Amino acid sequence: MKRQDVPPPYTAVARHDVFPTPTHDEAARFDFLTAFNKYLSGTIGAGNKIAYEKRVLPAFRAEHGRDPKDRFEIRRAMNRDPWHRFWSACKRNSMEMRQQNGRSIVLRQLDRLDATARQLNEGRDTLQLDPNITTPHYQNAVDIHCMPGSYHGEERPGDVSAGANYDCGIFATTGGGLGALSDGGGQALVKWIQQERPGWKPTRILDIGCTIGHNIVPLALAFPDTEIIAIDTAAAVLRYGHARAQSLGANNLRFIQMNAEDLSRFPDGHFDWVQTTMFLHELSGKSLPKIVREAERVLKPGGLMLHLEQPQYSDAMPLYEQFIRDWDAFNNNEPFWSAMHAMDLKQVMAEAGLPRDCQFMTGVRAVVDRNVFPQQDFGEGEDHGRAAVWNAYGAWKPAA
Amino acid sequence: MSDSIDWIARAGARAKGKRPEFLDDPSAERMLSILLAVVGEVSVLKQRLDTVERLLDAKGTISRGDIDAFLPDREAAYERAVMTKEYVARIMRGVQQNMEAMQTEERPVADISIELRDN
Numbered sequence: 001m002k003r004q005d006v007p008p009p010y011t012a013v014a015r016h017d018v019f020p021t022p023t024h025d026e027a028a029r030f031d032f033l034t035a036f037n038k039y040l041s042g043t044i045g046a047g048n049k050i051a052y053e054k055r056v057l058p059a060f061r062a063e064h065g066r067d068p069k070d071r072f073e074i075r076r077a078m079n080r081d082p083w084h085r086f087w088s089a090c091k092r093n094s095m096e097m098r099q100q101n102g103r104s105i106v107l108r109q110l111d112r113l114d115a116t117a118r119q120l121n122e123g124r125d126t127l128q129l130d131p132n133i134t135t136p137h138y139q140n141a142v143d144i145h146c147m148p149g150s151y152h153g154e155e156r157p158g159d160v161s162a163g164a165n166y167d168c169g170i171f172a173t174t175g176g177g178l179g180a181l182s183d184g185g186g187q188a189l190v191k192w193i194q195q196e197r198p199g200w201k202p203t204r205i206l207d208i209g210c211t212i213g214h215n216i217v218p219l220a221l222a223f224p225d226t227e228i229i230a231i232d233t234a235a236a237v238l239r240y241g242h243a244r245a246q247s248l249g250a251n252n253l254r255f256i257q258m259n260a261e262d263l264s265r266f267p268d269g270h271f272d273w274v275q276t277t278m279f280l281h282e283l284s285g286k287s288l289p290k291i292v293r294e295a296e297r298v299l300k301p302g303g304l305m306l307h308l309e310q311p312q313y314s315d316a317m318p319l320y321e322q323f324i325r326d327w328d329a330f331n332n333n334e335p336f337w338s339a340m341h342a343m344d345l346k347q348v349m350a351e352a353g354l355p356r357d358c359q360f361m362t363g364v365r366a367v368v369d370r371n372v373f374p375q376q377d378f379g380e381g382e383d384h385g386r387a388a389v390w391n392a393y394g395a396w397k398p399a400a
Numbered sequence: 401m402s403d404s405i406d407w408i409a410r411a412g413a414r415a416k417g418k419r420p421e422f423l424d425d426p427s428a429e430r431m432l433s434i435l436l437a438v439v440g441e442v443s444v445l446k447q448r449l450d451t452v453e454r455l456l457d458a459k460g461t462i463s464r465g466d467i468d469a470f471l472p473d474r475e476a477a478y479e480r481a482v483m484t485k486e487y488v489a490r491i492m493r494g495v496q497q498n499m500e501a502m503q504t505e506e507r508p509v510a511d512i513s514i515e516l517r518d519n
Contacts, residue, residue, distance in 0.1 A: 100412050
């Protein structure tokens with residue numbers, strides 16, 4: 001058996017000052033959940049396609065005299081298949097168990113976490129919360145990916161439980177694929193921009209929907225002279241994210257509670273780089289283009305807009321793949337995921353003022369310390385939606 | 401311990417959003433949740449026992465604090481991860497075999513029994 005056939009231990013996850021400290025058994029429970037997730041996605045994830053090809057598709061053809069015309073027809077048929085149902089039940093339980101373990105670790109030591117966060121947050125102008133920012137409807141409809149309380153919930157006023165729970169569980173959900181600080185995505189962005197524009201030193205970067213800032217901290221550390229602003233609508237995760245960033249020395253990073261649908265506090269062309277990382281799929285049909293338009297407005301001519309996401313659906317992607325990539329949309333409380341991945345993002349960016357000939361798409365793989373976190377092998381099928389591989393949909397705004 | 405919060409109860413709180421019905425019988429859903437939770441706890445126990453054994457090998461006598469402070473080195477982490485991978489495969493044997501069965505077309509053994517009787 002190769003090293004990369006098994007994940008690293010949860011004890012290898014880095015612990016910054018405000019990271020919740022797991023007991024031996026709590027870490028072991030995350031080790032189990034990591035192994036279980038890898039098994040469900042890698043070893044037996046293939047069972048879904050087998051069920052489809054061996055019985056669901058033949059039955060569909062027999063009943064309708066044609067192939068399924070979209071991913072929804074496949075989903076309705078697969079949701080009657082006992083294999084897929086049982087696999088889905090295991091996968092959903094796995095997420096619920098991850099949430100319980102994370103919350104248990106965090107809530108047990110919330111006094112310490114809140115006190116440490118307060119020390120790192122109090123009196124610093126790098127954290128600006130605004131009680132007038134309300135939770136948008138698309139964040140209130142369900143608790144996103146089964147996090148009780150979602151990003152904005154509090155167990156008691158001013159606590160950091162939402163962010164701490166989010167931070168401590170990433171390892172289990174991604175099979176350890178994002179590195180010790182769960183920032184493999186942010187590290188990938190650093191590597192990508194250094195290869196794309198060697199020597200480029202942006203003056204000002206905006207990270208939209210930063211959550212706990214795990215993907216923007218690597219950029220802040222790689223560009224210490226750059227002013228970086230990270231925004232989110234949820235105070236609960238900003239509180240934690242700021243404390244985390246301060247603990248990791250990212251002092252050029254300012255966290256502001258804002259709704260990206262209204263960036264009026266920033267003038268036109270204010271930023272060299274506007275970034276979103278695994279954010280667009282948690283919006284809505286109307287807010288997404290609005291946010292992209294605002295992002296374009298505050299982007300300097302010659303500047304970079306970049307959105308890191310799972311791949312968009314297109315005619316080039318088999319319908320079965322679209323269906324299985326949609327699993328989180330319907331079974332893991334990611335309701336906008338399905339519609340979002342079917343959107344024509346290039347068209348949205350073009351309508352926002354970034355013409356197609358300045359747009360690009362590139363693959364981005366998580367960058368992690370391979371000594372500790374060996375390249376994870378997910379077996380026959382990619383773990384659609386959870387693997388540490390994304391598409392970056394971007395544009396260099398034409399110079400004035 | 402955070403006295404102002406019932407952290408045990410709150411840890412298990414549900415997420416807002418209607419849970420899909422994966423299985424036909426609601427009690428089967430509940431049983432699966434209970435079973436998988438127990439499966440997880442057995443894995444935890446195995447790992448704790450592995451820790452105790454490694455510490456005993458190294459030290460002869462150990463305290464509870466030793467167990468809680470134990471951090472596996474790279475080799476130990478690898479061995480424990482292999483143990484957990486094997487454990488998952490063992491508890492999921494039935495599901496894995498069901499997946500393999502989907503790739504075959506087999507008649508009931510009773511039919512074969514008749515065939516063998518007559519040939």
